[in-house]
Amino acid sequence: MKNEEVLDARRYKKVPDILEKVLGEQEYQGCKMDFDPDASPSAIEYYKIIYKDSALKMMSEFDFEKLERRILKDKIRLLVCLSSGSDYRNNDRFGPKFKLGGDIDFNFNEKKVSKLRKLLSEKNQNKLDECSIRHHTLRNMSLIASTGRLNVLKNGLYVNNGSIAWGGPI
Secondary structure, three states: OOHHHOOOHHHHOOOOOOOOEOOOEEEEOOEEEEEOHHHOHHHHHHHHHHHOOOOOHHHHHEEEEEEEEEEEOOEEEEEEEEOOOOHHHHOOOOOOOOEEEEEEOOOOOHHHHHHHHHHOOHHHHHHHHHHHHOOOEHHHEEEEEOOOOHHHHHHHEEEEOOEEEEOOOO
């Protein structure tokens, strides 16, 4: 493995356990609130560690302390806003409303697992259980654009005869 491929483990020491399940109810600004786990205070702290000092220039344009609260399906989501001095605030591609939000990378919620369980052989049930256990863990979360409905596109992608297709959310 090349040096540049080796992760700098010192950056990750602040993260207690990336495989621990992130719960929805968390404290924020002195109050207990019910969050969407991938856009919760603990997820935002994780994103700060992973993305804030990233080699991606774009990440320096965001203020990880300036968070917007949005309520979606009775859950609170924290979104990372552009910094007030960001060049992206006034350009044609992004604009001042552009934000980042947490998202589950591989969605193995109970509804999807029950559908998949019917399609899998007994032999593969354990693999499905492993994926399901990791559903709301930090390791299975990342930041994506919350503006532009990228999550709707992502949720509708599937493999059909070896090709990627889109058919709307499952």
